[in-house]
Amino acid sequence: MINIALFGPPGAGKGTQSDLLIKEYKLFYISTGDLLRKEIADKTDLGMEAQDIIASGGLVSDEIIVQIIEKTIVENKDGNGFLFDGFPRTYVQAYILEGLMIKLNTHLNCLINIKVDEEISVQRLLNRGITSGRSDDNEVVIRKRLDEYQQKTIPVLKFYKEKGICYEVDGLQQIENVSHDIKEIMAEEMSKSTLNLLFFGAPGSGRGTQARAIAEKYCLVYVDAGEMLEKEMQKNTEIGENIHEYFESGQLVPDEIVVRLIEEKIQSSKGAKGFVYKGYPRTLVQSYILDGLLKKRNAYMSLVINIDVPTLDLIARLDERSKSERGKRYDMETSKILKRMYLHEKKTVPVIKKYDQLYGVFKINGAGTIDAVTQEICELLESKIPSLRKKE
Numbered sequence: 519m520i521n522i523a524l525f526g527p528p529g530a531g532k533g534t535q536s537d538l539l540i541k542e543y544k545l546f547y548i549s550t551g552d553l554l555r556k557e558i559a560d561k562t563d564l565g566m567e568a569q570d571i572i573a574s575g576g577l578v579s580d581e582i583i584v585q586i587i588e589k590t591i592v593e594n595k596d597g598n599g600f601l602f603d604g605f606p607r608t609y610v611q612a613y614i615l616e617g618l619m620i621k622l623n624t625h626l627n628c629l630i631n632i633k634v635d636e637e638i639s640v641q642r643l644l645n646r647g648i649t650s651g652r653s654d655d656n657e658v659v660i661r662k663r664l665d666e667y668q669q670k671t672i673p674v675l676k677f678y679k680e681k682g683i684c685y686e687v688d689g690l691q692q693i694e695n696v697s698h699d700i701k702e703i704m705a706e707e708m709s710k711s712t713l714n715l716l717f718f719g720a721p722g723s724g725r726g727t728q729a730r731a732i733a734e735k736y737c738l739v740y741v742d743a744g745e746m747l748e749k750e751m752q753k754n755t756e757i758g759e760n761i762h763e764y765f766e767s768g769q770l771v772p773d774e775i776v777v778r779l780i781e782e783k784i785q786s787s788k789g790a791k792g793f794v795y796k797g798y799p800r801t802l803v804q805s806y807i808l809d810g811l812l813k814k815r816n817a818y819m820s821l822v823i824n825i826d827v828p829t830l831d832l833i834a835r836l837d838e839r840s841k842s843e844r845g846k847r848y849d850m851e852t853s854k855i856l857k858r859m860y861l862h863e864k865k866t867v868p869v870i871k872k873y874d875q876l877y878g879v880f881k882i883n884g885a886g887t888i889d890a891v892t893q894e895i896c897e898l899l900e901s902k903i904p905s906l907r908k909k910e
Contacts, residue, residue, distance in 0.1 A: 519818045520599040526632030529642035530689045544598040550605045553586045609673040627707045629678040634689040709905030713792025719825035721858045722832035729796035739787045743798035746779045801865045822873045825884035
């Protein structure tokens with residue numbers, strides 16, 4: 519999860535950049551004005567209280583604002599993070615947000631301030647007024663809004679500068695250049711968190727080969743649920759014997775066993791740059807378990823990849839593998855192969871759809887050579903996670 523606050527005077531282009539950030543990073547947008555209007559429209563207790571205050575000419579209190587924000591965060595905490603626009607507006611609200619983040623077991627990663635000279639802001643808003651017809655886009659009102667913004671914002675910026683999480687971007691550049699600078703800041707912040715890459719693919723798609731190659735190339739910890747289960751069987755432990763029975767029948771190993779092994783792997787890899795998950799999660803329940811494991815460590819899913827291979831190619835690959843030294847115990851019988859493919863379609867495809875809705879799943883064509891597929895994955899990773907690029 520990554521949480522950011524976007525600042526900038528009226529006319530700085532916060533709306534444009536907010537839209538881009540929300541789309542690119544799947545963040546939930548929090549604007550106090552929008553939230554207030556929604557509460558009022560829904561006729562909630564907080565909304566009715568705020569409406570009475572506004573009707574009498576008063577300002578909605580911080581107490582009401584923070585309750586609405588907390589409610590919104592709690593109701594949408596399964597996302598990739600939050601983008602705060604217009605909050606905190608004051609020094610006091612900065613402390614309020616700090617306390618709220620602590621209560622919700624998270625934190626504000628950074629504040630990005632889009633800097634624009636006052637005269638440029640005035641000119642931009644006047645130009646906007648010509649096309650929008652907004653009555654408040656006249657010079658007197660505009661300068662009053664800018665003056666109020668400066669008076670309230672300087673203490674807030676100082677608050678976050680002292681914390682070392684305030685970044686400034688030149689808002690006089692072209693829109694795409696402003697976006698580029700903001701993305702660089704986001705990449706830096708995201709690089710401070712542990713990377714978590716998730717590989718999907720039907721049996722025979724090569725996801726294990728690719729996930730291992732990526733882990734080795736970028737010095738990440740490879741987490742293969744199947745591999746860990748195999749090791750337990752080799753130890754001939756009581757757990758290993760239970761696992762063997764499930765493997766022989768082609769069934770999925772119970773979550774109680776798998777999650778303990780994965781958590782032990784994570785805990786034994788302190789200081790790791792990141793993790794590459796293969797073979798887990800395979801069910802919706804397992805996806806919630808993994809989400810919980812990441813949340814516990816204030817981490818999030820960095821990228822989800824699905825290696826797509828035509829069904830006939832998958833069957834041919836598995837048949838060929840069964841006749842080689844690479845053959846797995848569950849490749850040796852056609853009935854087991856078909857059962858695994860059925861379970862993938864029935865159990866795992868819904869998980870892929872879930873992650874696609876949450877983060878966006880990147881589909882990779884796995885029908886090519888191993889090296890070609892690896893190259894395509896590397897290009898994708900380095901374009902989406904700049905911190906993975908080799909430093910020249």
